[in-house]
Amino acid sequence: RGSCASDSSDSVISTGSEPESPVYKVVLLGEHGVGKSSLARVFGGVEDACHDWDEAGNTYDRSIVVDEEESSIVLYDIWEQDNSLWLQDQCMRMGDAYIIVYSVTDKSSFEKASELRIQLRRARQSENIPIILVGNKSDLVRSREVSVDEGSACAVVFDCKFIETSASLHHNVHDLFEGIVRQIRLRKDSKEE
Numbered sequence: 001r002g003s004c005a006s007d008s009s010d011s012v013i014s015t016g017s018e019p020e021s022p023v024y025k026v027v028l029l030g031e032h033g034v035g036k037s038s039l040a041r042v043f044g045g046v047e048d049a050c051h052d053w054d055e056a057g058n059t060y061d062r063s064i065v066v067d068e069e070e071s072s073i074v075l076y077d078i079w080e081q082d083n084s085l086w087l088q089d090q091c092m093r094m095g096d097a098y099i100i101v102y103s104v105t106d107k108s109s110f111e112k113a114s115e116l117r118i119q120l121r122r123a124r125q126s127e128n129i130p131i132i133l134v135g136n137k138s139d140l141v142r143s144r145e146v147s148v149d150e151g152s153a154c155a156v157v158f159d160c161k162f163i164e165t166s167a168s169l170h171h172n173v174h175d176l177f178e179g180i181v182r183q184i185r186l187r188k189d190s191k192e193e
Protein backbone atom coordinates (compact mmCIF):
# COMPACT_ATOMS: atom_id res chain seq x y z
CA ARG A 1 0.00 0.00 0.00
CA GLY A 2 1.58 3.22 -1.16
CA SER A 3 0.02 6.17 0.60
CA CYS A 4 -3.08 7.16 2.48
CA ALA A 5 -4.72 8.54 -0.60
CA SER A 6 -4.39 5.43 -2.70
CA ASP A 7 -6.08 3.15 -0.20
CA SER A 8 -8.78 1.17 -1.92
CA SER A 9 -11.52 2.28 0.45
CA ASP A 10 -11.01 5.90 -0.51
CA SER A 11 -13.35 7.54 -2.89
CA VAL A 12 -12.23 10.69 -4.58
CA ILE A 13 -14.90 13.25 -5.22
CA SER A 14 -13.91 15.77 -7.77
CA THR A 15 -15.93 18.86 -8.47
CA GLY A 16 -13.50 20.07 -11.08
CA SER A 17 -10.22 21.86 -10.74
CA GLU A 18 -7.84 23.69 -13.00
CA PRO A 19 -4.71 21.65 -13.62
CA GLU A 20 -2.63 24.82 -13.39
CA SER A 21 -3.50 25.82 -9.85
CA PRO A 22 -1.38 24.68 -6.91
CA VAL A 23 -2.61 21.63 -5.01
CA TYR A 24 -2.61 21.69 -1.22
CA LYS A 25 -3.01 18.61 0.94
CA VAL A 26 -5.11 19.35 3.99
CA VAL A 27 -5.60 16.74 6.71
CA LEU A 28 -8.46 16.60 9.23
CA LEU A 29 -7.53 15.52 12.75
CA GLY A 30 -9.69 15.09 15.84
CA GLU A 31 -11.52 12.71 18.09
CA HIS A 32 -14.32 10.48 16.86
CA GLY A 33 -17.68 12.23 16.62
CA VAL A 34 -16.51 15.84 16.55
CA GLY A 35 -17.73 16.39 12.98
CA LYS A 36 -14.69 15.85 10.75
CA SER A 37 -16.62 13.90 8.12
CA SER A 38 -19.52 16.35 8.28
CA LEU A 39 -17.18 19.28 7.65
CA ALA A 40 -15.50 17.36 4.83
CA ARG A 41 -18.85 16.67 3.17
CA VAL A 42 -19.87 20.30 3.37
CA PHE A 43 -16.53 21.24 1.83
CA GLY A 44 -16.90 18.59 -0.86
CA GLY A 45 -20.45 19.68 -1.60
CA VAL A 46 -21.86 16.23 -0.87
CA GLU A 47 -25.50 15.91 0.17
CA ASP A 48 -26.05 14.58 3.67
CA ALA A 49 -28.54 11.93 2.62
CA CYS A 50 -26.14 9.05 2.30
CA HIS A 51 -25.00 7.74 5.65
CA ASP A 52 -22.60 5.09 4.38
CA TRP A 53 -19.90 7.71 4.18
CA ASP A 54 -19.40 7.75 7.88
CA GLU A 55 -16.96 5.01 8.71
CA ALA A 56 -14.67 4.70 5.70
CA GLY A 57 -12.05 7.32 5.03
CA ASN A 58 -12.69 9.73 2.22
CA THR A 59 -10.71 12.16 0.18
CA TYR A 60 -12.26 15.27 -1.35
CA ASP A 61 -10.73 17.19 -4.20
CA ARG A 62 -11.99 20.68 -4.92
CA SER A 63 -10.78 23.94 -6.30
CA ILE A 64 -11.37 27.13 -4.40
CA VAL A 65 -10.88 30.75 -5.41
CA VAL A 66 -9.46 32.90 -2.65
CA ASP A 67 -8.49 36.52 -3.23
CA GLU A 68 -9.07 36.04 -6.95
CA GLU A 69 -6.54 33.23 -7.14
CA GLU A 70 -7.43 29.61 -7.63
CA SER A 71 -6.05 26.75 -5.57
CA SER A 72 -6.91 23.09 -5.33
CA ILE A 73 -7.42 21.45 -1.99
CA VAL A 74 -7.25 17.73 -1.45
CA LEU A 75 -8.95 17.18 1.87
CA TYR A 76 -8.13 13.95 3.70
CA ASP A 77 -10.71 12.61 6.13
CA ILE A 78 -8.77 9.44 6.89
CA TRP A 79 -7.56 9.94 10.44
CA GLU A 80 -9.91 7.28 11.82
CA GLN A 81 -9.94 5.10 8.73
CA ASP A 82 -8.59 1.88 10.17
CA ASN A 83 -7.22 3.10 13.47
CA SER A 84 -3.74 2.06 12.48
CA LEU A 85 -0.77 3.81 14.00
CA TRP A 86 0.98 3.51 10.66
CA LEU A 87 -1.76 5.46 8.90
CA GLN A 88 -1.89 8.09 11.64
CA ASP A 89 1.85 8.50 11.36
CA GLN A 90 1.47 9.01 7.60
CA CYS A 91 -1.21 11.60 8.23
CA MET A 92 1.14 13.55 10.47
CA ARG A 93 3.73 13.64 7.71
CA MET A 94 1.73 14.23 4.56
CA GLY A 95 -0.20 17.45 5.13
CA ASP A 96 0.58 20.92 3.81
CA ALA A 97 -1.87 22.12 6.45
CA TYR A 98 -3.99 20.67 9.26
CA ILE A 99 -7.46 21.18 10.62
CA ILE A 100 -7.67 20.03 14.24
CA VAL A 101 -11.33 19.65 15.15
CA TYR A 102 -13.01 19.40 18.53
CA SER A 103 -16.65 19.67 19.48
CA VAL A 104 -17.68 22.63 21.63
CA THR A 105 -20.08 20.22 23.35
CA ASP A 106 -17.32 17.82 24.40
CA LYS A 107 -14.55 18.94 26.72
CA SER A 108 -12.54 15.75 26.28
CA SER A 109 -12.41 16.29 22.51
CA PHE A 110 -10.95 19.73 23.28
CA GLU A 111 -8.27 18.13 25.44
CA LYS A 112 -7.60 15.62 22.68
CA ALA A 113 -7.05 18.51 20.27
CA SER A 114 -4.16 19.68 22.45
CA GLU A 115 -2.62 16.24 22.36
CA LEU A 116 -2.88 16.19 18.58
CA ARG A 117 -1.22 19.58 18.34
CA ILE A 118 1.70 18.31 20.42
CA GLN A 119 1.92 15.12 18.36
CA LEU A 120 1.98 17.17 15.18
CA ARG A 121 4.71 19.42 16.49
CA ARG A 122 6.79 16.37 17.33
CA ALA A 123 6.29 14.81 13.89
CA ARG A 124 7.11 17.98 11.95
CA GLN A 125 9.60 19.58 14.33
CA SER A 126 11.24 22.44 12.52
CA GLU A 127 8.48 23.02 9.99
CA ASN A 128 6.08 25.86 10.39
CA ILE A 129 2.93 24.14 9.14
CA PRO A 130 -0.37 26.00 9.01
CA ILE A 131 -2.88 24.70 11.53
CA ILE A 132 -6.42 25.79 12.24
CA LEU A 133 -8.09 24.80 15.49
CA VAL A 134 -11.80 24.29 14.86
CA GLY A 135 -14.53 24.26 17.50
CA ASN A 136 -17.38 22.54 15.67
CA LYS A 137 -21.10 22.17 16.60
CA SER A 138 -21.44 25.83 17.55
CA ASP A 139 -25.18 25.46 16.87
CA LEU A 140 -25.61 23.30 19.98
CA VAL A 141 -25.78 26.27 22.29
CA ARG A 142 -27.33 24.58 25.29
CA SER A 143 -24.89 21.68 25.50
CA ARG A 144 -21.76 23.77 25.07
CA GLU A 145 -18.83 22.71 27.30
CA VAL A 146 -16.03 24.76 25.75
CA SER A 147 -16.37 28.53 25.49
CA VAL A 148 -15.19 30.64 22.56
CA ASP A 149 -12.61 32.22 24.88
CA GLU A 150 -11.17 28.85 25.87
CA GLY A 151 -10.88 27.89 22.22
CA SER A 152 -9.17 31.06 21.13
CA ALA A 153 -6.85 31.05 24.17
CA CYS A 154 -5.81 27.54 23.25
CA ALA A 155 -5.06 28.63 19.70
CA VAL A 156 -2.83 31.42 21.00
CA VAL A 157 -0.82 28.92 23.05
CA PHE A 158 -0.58 26.63 20.03
CA ASP A 159 0.34 29.42 17.67
CA CYS A 160 -2.43 28.58 15.26
CA LYS A 161 -5.64 30.09 13.91
CA PHE A 162 -9.03 29.45 15.44
CA ILE A 163 -12.59 29.37 14.16
CA GLU A 164 -15.89 27.99 15.41
CA THR A 165 -18.06 26.21 12.84
CA SER A 166 -21.33 24.41 12.50
CA ALA A 167 -21.23 21.71 9.86
CA SER A 168 -24.97 21.24 10.36
CA LEU A 169 -25.79 24.86 9.55
CA HIS A 170 -22.84 25.21 7.13
CA HIS A 171 -21.80 28.12 9.32
CA ASN A 172 -18.19 29.34 8.85
CA VAL A 173 -17.22 26.25 6.86
CA HIS A 174 -16.33 28.25 3.78
CA ASP A 175 -14.38 30.73 5.91
CA LEU A 176 -12.46 27.83 7.39
CA PHE A 177 -11.21 26.64 4.02
CA GLU A 178 -10.49 30.16 2.80
CA GLY A 179 -8.46 30.64 5.96
CA ILE A 180 -6.49 27.48 5.31
CA VAL A 181 -5.61 28.59 1.78
CA ARG A 182 -4.55 32.04 2.98
CA GLN A 183 -2.34 30.56 5.67
CA ILE A 184 -0.65 28.17 3.28
CA ARG A 185 0.04 31.01 0.85
CA LEU A 186 1.41 33.23 3.60
CA ARG A 187 3.89 30.59 4.77
CA LYS A 188 4.88 29.78 1.19
CA ASP A 189 5.53 33.46 0.45
CA SER A 190 7.61 33.96 3.57
CA LYS A 191 9.67 30.87 2.72
CA GLU A 192 10.46 32.18 -0.74
CA GLU A 193 11.86 35.45 0.51
Ligand code: GDP
Nearest residue numbers: 031032033034035036037038136137166167168
Ligand atom coordinates in the same frame (compact mmCIF):
# COMPACT_ATOMS: atom_id res chain seq x y z
P1 GDP B 1 -16.38 12.44 12.86
O1 GDP B 1 -16.38 11.17 13.65
O2 GDP B 1 -15.41 13.44 13.45
O3 GDP B 1 -16.18 12.23 11.40
O4 GDP B 1 -17.82 13.11 13.08
P2 GDP B 1 -19.11 13.06 12.12
O5 GDP B 1 -18.96 14.04 11.01
O6 GDP B 1 -19.40 11.65 11.76
O7 GDP B 1 -20.22 13.64 13.10
C1 GDP B 1 -20.59 12.97 14.29
C2 GDP B 1 -22.00 13.36 14.66
O8 GDP B 1 -22.09 14.74 14.98
C3 GDP B 1 -23.00 13.11 13.54
O9 GDP B 1 -24.19 12.64 14.09
C4 GDP B 1 -23.19 14.48 12.94
O10 GDP B 1 -24.45 14.63 12.34
C5 GDP B 1 -23.05 15.38 14.15
N1 GDP B 1 -22.53 16.70 13.81
C6 GDP B 1 -21.42 16.98 13.06
N2 GDP B 1 -21.25 18.30 12.95
C7 GDP B 1 -22.26 18.90 13.64
C8 GDP B 1 -22.63 20.26 13.88
O11 GDP B 1 -21.99 21.22 13.47
N3 GDP B 1 -23.74 20.46 14.64
C9 GDP B 1 -24.49 19.42 15.13
N4 GDP B 1 -25.55 19.74 15.86
N5 GDP B 1 -24.17 18.14 14.91
C10 GDP B 1 -23.07 17.87 14.18
Ligand code: MG
Nearest residue numbers: 036037054080
Ligand atom coordinates in the same frame (compact mmCIF):
# COMPACT_ATOMS: atom_id res chain seq x y z
MG1 MG C 1 -15.69 10.52 10.36
